[in-house]
Amino acid sequence: METPYNLASKRFHEFNAGIRVTKPNFDGSITLTNKGILLWASYAHYFDHEKVAEAAVVSRMLSEKENVLVVGGTWIMDDKTTVKARFDSRGKLVTLLHHKIKPKTCIKISSEFDPKALDRIPIIRYGLSLSKSERFPFSVVWSS
Template sequence: MDDLDKFFSKTKNEKGDSANASYYHIVNPSTNIAVVGAEMTHSFFTNVNTITVGTQHALDPLTTIKVRANNAGKASALIQHEWRPKSLFTISGEMDTKSIDKSPKVGLALALKP
């Protein structure tokens, strides 16, 4: 994205059953220390709105933490480290805060680029 510190977009998916609107704001553009974002999705088929709020924080130039939560009770987080140029190691987790009896999901990912 250019030097803009704010981004707003709205989209409609190919099937036409939902519409999205999102907002993106970099709190400190010189260091990309914190990013705050929000998204609203409306499903025409079920007439349900979902609002998601998230943030991103760069621990250092190679390590990033991302957290998001929505009004349906889903919360997720990840930590991502770039250990080689364009090669990423990611640990992520997600849980449904409204269904404590369901076990949380945990994932590991390794993306390698030559």
């Protein structure tokens, strides 16, 4: 539970509360955030010694009565390559391929497809991250 209090205004600025259950093969949580406006529930299940995972997140804006469902998965192919994908209830599909070339150099290719916007070309991004240190990474991203 988190409730920051501002002494100058004498008010609580936010109210966040939640519970999380963690086991070796799954994680689950329910969180109430943004002063009780957003209810968030998530579940992740790990398969094959954490090389494959699937997850689902349901969020509900209590003030607007809007639900959003997101399902996705991760597949760690080897020590250098990871593939991720997610699909939301609005119809958007997002994928990511992350490949380490060297210990601090990686290439990322992501794509985003929105079936509601079939008149537009899907977004594909290419990225190259070079990092000499964790504090000052350098990255380049190309989009088409």
